[in-house]
């Protein structure tokens with residue numbers, strides 16, 4: 001039997017964020033959570049692999065490290081077809097950077113899923129956008145990894161991956177156990193995620209338990225603290241400078257267009273790399 | 286300590302003429318090196334890569350470490366990460382910078398983990414603080430939040446750098462630099478990931494992600510036929526055309542053009558936005574646009590608030606108007 005581990009993350013739902021377009025401020029604390037879109041694709045890949053394998057040939061464990069509220073996405077993962085959901089949660093895990101996140105997930109896989117054959121992650125989460133946790137988890141587990149899969153196929157004890165990397169189309173292969181991250185980009189391809197049927201999450205909510213593990217259950221040292229163990233430190237977070245000018249033009253189109261070129265022609269022409277006549281009203285005559 | 290401080294730039298030379306990120310980082314590394322009294326070094330892996338070593342010297346590298354071996358002919362994340370980690374352990378650079386290409390973002394985290402050091406992804410700026418530490422400036426939420434990050438206790442300080450962030454230095458044939466050959470270590474394991482095929486895709490002449498001018502069209506363009514007019518404008522402006530999701534779904538344009546959370550991130554010097562409402566999933570990808578001209582019938586559309594110049598008008602009429610004006614104004 002193939003034990004597939006899918007690492008999923010809860011991210012703030014961007015469209016729901018209290019958002020001020022003028023100042024560009026986000027209030028993350030009050031945000032609604034959702035399953036990270038690229039992790040959702042990884043789960044989809046796992047479900048497709050399982051479906052292609054015959055009854056009881058594969059077992060899917062969805063695991064997430066996060067606050068207690070991240071339980072929701074594990075219920076959702078179960079509703080979608082994961083066999084098991086595990087939440088790693090502990091105040092001491094808060095503030096983990098990618099290295100520490102990989103360490104914690106790695107600890108879970110090594111100690112609690114020693115039979116793991118294939119580990120799937122999204123290639124890049126929609127909030128922190130680092131693309132680092134997958135590769136670092138592979139490193140923590142000392143297994144091979146291939147990133148940005150568009151399609152993956154199991155061939156005996158190997159996995160074969162098609163991917164698109166920096167203008168190169170590549171076909172890669174590695175032995176299992178191994179880790180694959182699923183490409184976060186692209187909309188209309190193989191791993192476009194399925195959605196839960198109405199009431200599905202509720203059903204999963206009632207049906208299955210999510211296993212919740214804190215640092216002690218996971219076997220972390222007493223003094224463990226992800227925030228202080230992380231090699232990187234965030235020293236400042238801010239919203240990019242607000243745009244100062246917001247010039248509103250109204251009236252006749254011809255006049256507006258002339259104003260655009262008269263007042264901003266230089267900006268446009270330098271971006272074009274071509275000279276423009278900025279004050280030209282010859283057409284008016 | 287009398288030891289020389291080094292800033293390393295891992296050389297990503299694949300598709301050299303299109304992918305300039307290594308040269309861009311070298312330019313910034315030169316500035317950082319001046320502030321910290323360090324040496325700028327490039328690190329090149331591959332087969333017959335002498336020519337690249339020379340290029341890097343001409344673009345600011347003072348030293349180039351080169352491991353030249355047929356074994357390294359194709360980019361391989363497991364071999365390259367092993368080798369880069371081994372060299373870092375040997376030479377102990379202060380800083381290691383890597384272009385945030387997809388391959389760069391694959392190798393960097395593995396090296397960081399092997400070395401137990403920190404890594405900041407996809408930086409849009411780098412600086413040095415008063416303690417001489419590298420300040421890594423990285424966006425999240427598609428640029429809607431920016432974080433400043435340091436690596437206080439471990440070395441090297443590692444970061445991947447977004448392509449297009451810095452300007453490469455002009456090619457200087459006179460520049461002097463030292464090429465230091467490094468033999469392939471005996472301990473090099475056979476790669477655990479095998480590359481069966483790696484083919485450069487036929488080059489697309491222009492790319493929306495790096496275009497200096499982008500024209501985006503939304504549902505407000507009205508129809509597929511009217512949307513085509515944006516391409517006429519694009520030809521005059523040497524611009525690329527992007528679209529919102531409804532436009533892609535309606536098949537007015539291919540999904541390659543999708544701009545937003547689910548599509549491409551763009552960073553043009555000038556963005557023209559026609560008939561786009563400005564939903565967050567779309568605007569998340571626009572944070573790096575420097576100058577925005579928006580056209581919308583509705584002055585209260587979010588896109589209009591984000592714009593430097595907001596034109597309250599019919600998108601099609603303004604598009605035609607700009608085409609007409611450009612035809613008169615472009616000097617040949």
Ligand SMILES: Cc1cc2nc3c(=O)[nH]c(=O)nc-3n(C[C@H](O)[C@H](O)[C@H](O)COP(=O)(O)OP(=O)(O)OC[C@H]3O[C@@H](n4cnc5c(N)ncnc54)[C@H](O)[C@@H]3O)c2cc1C
Pocket residue numbers: 015502503504505506507528529530531532543544545546547548559560561562563564565566567580581582583586598599600601
């Ligand atoms: C999970 C998720 C991911 C998404 N990802 C993306 C993404 O990556 N990219 C993306 O673009 N969207 C994405 N969306 C969709 C997004 O939420 C918006 O629906 C979309 O961006 C709106 O496109 P629009 O501005 O073209 O259309 P609309 O919102 O319908 O806006 C049309 C605008 O045109 C104006 N208009 C109408 N007629 C005229 C006229 N004659 N002249 C001038 N203006 C006119 C209107 O005033 C309006 O502001 C995503 C949504 C979800 C839920």
